[in-house]
Amino acid sequence: MKLASGACAAIATAALAGASPAVPHVSLDPNAIGKAPITSWTTFNGDYSGQRYSTLTQIAPANVNQLAQQWVFKITGVGAQRGAPVPVIKCTPLLVDGVIYITIPDHVWALDVRTGSPLWRYDWVDHGGHLVGQRGVGIWRSTVFFLTPDNWLIALNANTGRELWRRNYADARKQYFSTSAPLIVKNHVIVGVGGDAMDMPGFLDSFDPETGDLQWTWWSTPRNGDPALKTWPNEATSDHGGGMTWMPGTYDPELNLLYWPTGNTNPVFAGQGRPGANLWTEAIVALDLDTGKLKWYFQVSPHDTHDFDNTTAPILFDQVVDGKPRKLVAQAARNGFFITLDRVTGKYLVVKPYVPLDYYSGLSQEGEPIPFPDKDPTVGGSINIVNASNWPAPAYNPQTGLVYVNSVEGKAIYYLTDDSKEPSGYGGTGMSIGYSQRVLQAIDPLTGNAVWKHAYPNLNNAPTTVGPSILTTASNLLVTGDDQKNVIIYSADKGDVLWHHEVGANESGGVITYILDGKQYVLFGAGDSLYAWSLPQ
Amino acid sequence: MRHPVVPVMLAMVFALVTTATGQEEPSGGQNTAQHQSMTPEQRAASTRALLGLGPEPDKAAAARGAPLYQKNCAFCHGPQARGATGPSLITSDEVLNDDHGERLTPFLQKGRPESGMPAFATLPLDQLRDISEFLHLQVEEVANRGTYHVLNIVVGNAPKGQAYVAARCMSCHTGDTFAHIGSKFRSAEQLQHEWIWPTRAGSSTRAATATVKTLDGATITGRATQISDFRITLVDSAGQTRVVNLEPGAEVQIKDPLAAHQEMIMTLTNDDMHNVTAYLATLK
Numbered sequence: 128m129k130l131a132s133g134a135c136a137a138i139a140t141a142a143l144a145g146a147s148p149a150v151p152h153v154s155l156d157p158n159a160i161g162k163a164p165i166t167s168w169t170t171f172n173g174d175y176s177g178q179r180y181s182t183l184t185q186i187a188p189a190n191v192n193q194l195a196q197q198w199v200f201k202i203t204g205v206g207a208q209r210g211a212p213v214p215v216i217k218c219t220p221l222l223v224d225g226v227i228y229i230t231i232p233d234h235v236w237a238l239d240v241r242t243g244s245p246l247w248r249y250d251w252v253d254h255g256g257h258l259v260g261q262r263g264v265g266i267w268r269s270t271v272f273f274l275t276p277d278n279w280l281i282a283l284n285a286n287t288g289r290e291l292w293r294r295n296y297a298d299a300r301k302q303y304f305s306t307s308a309p310l311i312v313k314n315h316v317i318v319g320v321g322g323d324a325m326d327m328p329g330f331l332d333s334f335d336p337e338t339g340d341l342q343w344t345w346w347s348t349p350r351n352g353d354p355a356l357k358t359w360p361n362e363a364t365s366d367h368g369g370g371m372t373w374m375p376g377t378y379d380p381e382l383n384l385l386y387w388p389t390g391n392t393n394p395v396f397a398g399q400g401r402p403g404a405n406l407w408t409e410a411i412v413a414l415d416l417d418t419g420k421l422k423w424y425f426q427v428s429p430h431d432t433h434d435f436d437n438t439t440a441p442i443l444f445d446q447v448v449d450g451k452p453r454k455l456v457a458q459a460a461r462n463g464f465f466i467t468l469d470r471v472t473g474k475y476l477v478v479k480p481y482v483p484l485d486y487y488s489g490l491s492q493e494g495e496p497i498p499f500p501d502k503d504p505t506v507g508g509s510i511n512i513v514n515a516s517n518w519p520a521p522a523y524n525p526q527t528g529l530v531y532v533n534s535v536e537g538k539a540i541y542y543l544t545d546d547s548k549e550p551s552g553y554g555g556t557g558m559s560i561g562y563s564q565r566v567l568q569a570i571d572p573l574t575g576n577a578v579w580k581h582a583y584p585n586l587n588n589a590p591t592t593v594g595p596s597i598l599t600t601a602s603n604l605l606v607t608g609d610d611q612k613n614v615i616i617y618s619a620d621k622g623d624v625l626w627h628h629e630v631g632a633n634e635s636g637g638v639i640t641y642i643l644d645g646k647q648y649v650l651f652g653a654g655d656s657l658y659a660w661s662l663p664q
Numbered sequence: 665m666r667h668p669v670v671p672v673m674l675a676m677v678f679a680l681v682t683t684a685t686g687q688e689e690p691s692g693g694q695n696t697a698q699h700q701s702m703t704p705e706q707r708a709a710s711t712r713a714l715l716g717l718g719p720e721p722d723k724a725a726a727a728r729g730a731p732l733y734q735k736n737c738a739f740c741h742g743p744q745a746r747g748a749t750g751p752s753l754i755t756s757d758e759v760l761n762d763d764h765g766e767r768l769t770p771f772l773q774k775g776r777p778e779s780g781m782p783a784f785a786t787l788p789l790d791q792l793r794d795i796s797e798f799l800h801l802q803v804e805e806v807a808n809r810g811t812y813h814v815l816n817i818v819v820g821n822a823p824k825g826q827a828y829v830a831a832r833c834m835s836c837h838t839g840d841t842f843a844h845i846g847s848k849f850r851s852a853e854q855l856q857h858e859w860i861w862p863t864r865a866g867s868s869t870r871a872a873t874a875t876v877k878t879l880d881g882a883t884i885t886g887r888a889t890q891i892s893d894f895r896i897t898l899v900d901s902a903g904q905t906r907v908v909n910l911e912p913g914a915e916v917q918i919k920d921p922l923a924a925h926q927e928m929i930m931t932l933t934n935d936d937m938h939n940v941t942a943y944l945a946t947l948k
Binding site: 209210253255256257258259276277298299300301302304324325326327363367483485501502505506507508509510538540542543544545546547549551552553555556558560561562583584585586587609611613615624627629 | 713714715716717718742744746747751752754755757760761803805806807808809812813814815816817818819820853856857860861872888889890891892893894922925926929930931932933934937938941
């Protein structure tokens, strides 16, 4: 790692020398982070709620057919990244003070919002880690925070790209790797981690944005006499139980609670060595922002054996239920269940399948699905659903009151490849069988029922990474895309297709929108290119 | 645009792979067609590169180290180093921070007497290195899922499978469909996959066909190769590829000869699946 330090310091200096003198001055007031996005987009989800909802109305159903491309930024000079022949933008761009920040693994770009021209670029040389994706940066005052595949938190000067400091928080040799966007709240940089090849415990770290000092760590499996240890056979299995935190969570400023989704249990497919519910993997956990202490949890997939990695965004919203205003959180989970909880208490209102599935016998008293043991992976093979959702962001529109998700309906045969008493690693594998289809769904979070669905026709199976992210607006638009390179805008209330346009690749990251010089723009990544669209003058 | 030169990465050569991964792929995508067409060695190497695992273990040295490990270490750490009275070595810092014995051999020579681990100072250095490689191979077999093998999946009851086939399959198929099917595939899991969901590519009888009625009243029929909300591509009876933009109001009808298989997949029980596979495996 010492070697990497020297190399990267040199790179940052070079970037500084290359920076244009016309760089706008970026400085984001911490109190402005997470506010409704209008002229900026300051967090992964735009605000802290995870709704990916914009109040902008300039682009509307009546004029959407006039949308025109304004500029394209194409990533060049990076080459193949291991596992991907061409770079793929899987981040959600941030926009602050006229500068757009985008990432791919090992690289950050600052772009001029008016032209898409690069202002600076930061390159990291990793020493291990998985380059499967990079979800974007976090920003606080004039500092940009970036996570590397080998688990370095890098602080960069937002105006120059110069490195300010770095801190390593997990060992890539243990197969921890990082793809997340840090979530910045007040004076906390919240950092999650991935990596399930080697039975390591998940955790969430909070760092000081100025110094990089560690403020707290929350472990996603219990130890040291914690009562939750009774959901594991012993402390050793808990200590190797997974529960990675690789997607950004959401945050309620009034309750001062973080809502974090936790990933799959380890060993992944072979559950015979870890009887029990295996807390707090496969859950939504509510953590105190300032201490990292657990307030409540809801386990979406108790004793998971299907890599139902519960990392799809928990969306925060308020609705009136039985005449009373309620603070709620909803998730279209990867295990095929739609979940709505009271976000003050964690008690459930709705737990209901949103894709065809037959692997459960009912709900526990707490509302958790009870899977049939017969549906666990076996040596001879066991049929179950493919993941019903994944990391691409869902959305919520307060005007329609609906949650939107790109889901996948399909089945796979799950084989147990390690039938020993103490399996390790994945211990199994899945093979999709039959036809998988992507379906855009608009779900009423108070019933779990779809109000409308749009099945994407495709004679090939839906790609294994589930569809693009979703954005909705106050002008009743829903922006997303299919798996045949079309960007599509629907009406949010009915699901009518209002507009589509074929671009160079499938939409692959988060869609954002903003007002610039009086014009509303829509910005999204597709493959190696970032596209900016707006209405003509 | 000016940006600095990226230093060439040292000591790693990366294959281009599209192997599905745990983090963001549904588990059903674990075995892609590309993945299946690789040799086991290629599969292991590509997954190793994708995951950014450390250096590849020396298998010959590991084989020499196996009996040494079983004799000296297995009592405390278990036969596969996954722990017994002593801790698992799969996730141990000493093992994972070592490449090829440069750190492990001095550690093993000293042991960790304060925690009850004896010193192995009398074992020759090359034997300690072989033990180190054995440990790295145990890590590899856990962490590198490209090395995983499906076990013997023929676990069902063949007569029950025969009864299922007689009751459920013969309205569409004849005995010819199943003749010698047990010897047609490389592996039992491939047989299991193929009888449930036969490969469509390269088969004329399994292709989906489409009839399109466009707004100007034309009807186009052919073998459909792709369809989206906005466009359909088909090959007509003359062998001509036709790309038709689908205006709102255009009608498309698709006939899929595998539709009955898709229906079956949605309700097929594990027992029926195992039984039919066991039966078909006997039809050599």
